[in-house]
Amino acid sequence: MTDPIGTYETLEGIRDRVVALCGEVCGKRVLDVGCGDGLVGRALLPGVGPAGSVVFADLDEEALDRLAAELEGYPNAEFVRADARSLEAIPDGSVQAVIIRAVLLYIPEKPVALAAAYRKLAPAGRLVISEPVNRFLYDQPDWLWGYDLRAIPRIAERMRSGFLEHDSPEVRAMTDWTDQDLFMMVVDAGFRDVRMETVTEGLAPRPMPWLAFLHARWTPWMPTIAQVMRATLSVSEQAAFEATIRPLVEQGRQRSRLSNTFLTANR
Numbered sequence: 087m088t089d090p091i092g093t094y095e096t097l098e099g100i101r102d103r104v105v106a107l108c109g110e111v112c113g114k115r116v117l118d119v120g121c122g123d124g125l126v127g128r129a130l131l132p133g134v135g136p137a138g139s140v141v142f143a144d145l146d147e148e149a150l151d152r153l154a155a156e157l158e159g160y161p162n163a164e165f166v167r168a169d170a171r172s173l174e175a176i177p178d179g180s181v182q183a184v185i186i187r188a189v190l191l192y193i194p195e196k197p198v199a200l201a202a203a204y205r206k207l208a209p210a211g212r213l214v215i216s217e218p219v220n221r222f223l224y225d226q227p228d229w230l231w232g233y234d235l236r237a238i239p240r241i242a243e244r245m246r247s248g249f250l251e252h253d254s255p256e257v258r259a260m261t262d263w264t265d266q267d268l269f270m271m272v273v274d275a276g277f278r279d280v281r282m283e284t285v286t287e288g289l290a291p292r293p294m295p296w297l298a299f300l301h302a303r304w305t306p307w308m309p310t311i312a313q314v315m316r317a318t319l320s321v322s323e324q325a326a327f328e329a330t331i332r333p334l335v336e337q338g339r340q341r342s343r344l345s346n347t348f349l350t351a352n353r
């Protein structure tokens with residue numbers, strides 16, 4: 087039976103949902119902000135048709151060049167190097183839809199990026215956002231990648247503080263907001279008809295080798311667990327930490343969740 091809520095664990099699931107939320111795009115100029123390898127914009131190319139176009143915009147020039155080479159045969163694909171916070175190279179009021187998928191989470195100045203999206207849209211233009219929501223990662227007793235550390239609360243708190251000490255603006259941009267915060271940022275940017283739905287899914291247990299766990303980085307800007315452990319815990323605390331969490335890691339006994347929010351609004 088198909089789950090009526092759908093699954094957004096896979097990129098294809100997210101892409102299809104975002105494309106559906108764009109509505110009718112035939113003949114429209116659609117801006118894919120932070121397009122990356124073009125997950126969403128590519129899927130919109132057939133829909134916009136010869137009278138419309140997809141503007142692929144990203145800060146990453148290499149990614150744009152790769153995409154431009156791959157999409158050479160599409161006359162309705164445009165490629166623009168642009169920072170989501172200004173979108174300077176794109177004339178104001180020149181697009182009928184703006185898509186932002188998994189980009190705002192990298193940007194500390196989210197309201198600035200939303201203001202730029204607003205300016206680029208023509209009147210009544212549509213905004214579609216989908217972002218992973220990570221706030222809960224730090225809020226629960228299973229904050230450390232879904233492993234329950236309630237048996238060692240003091241050590242867990244020391245590790246948590248250790249991670250927070252290493253927080254950079256980039257990490258905070260990914261974790262210090264909820265979907266409700268994002269909703270209000272979109273309202274405050276001047277958009278109307280704002281609607282949002284957040285889907286949270288439990289992920290299948292994933293057993294992990296201990297060393298892989300110790301040396302994994304959740305994002306490139308975060309230290310590894312081994313680094314925080316050595317910097318934060320005494321030798322005996324490290325042993326207690328390992329005794330508690332290692333069996334959970336190796337047996338995949340975690341409560342992993344994934345939340346994705348989907349938001350639409352009109353200018």
Ligand SMILES: C[S@@+](CC[C@H](N)C(=O)[O-])C[C@H]1O[C@@H](n2cnc3c(N)ncnc32)[C@H](O)[C@@H]1O
Pocket residue numbers: 119120121122123124125126143144145146149168169170171186187188189192193
């Ligand atoms: C996780 S990828 C998402 C790519 C694509 N939107 C997708 O749905 O697969 C994040 C993209 O955002 C881009 N990005 C990050 N910060 C940006 C900024 N300030 N302006 C424009 N693009 C940015 C990165 O270069 C990267 O291509």
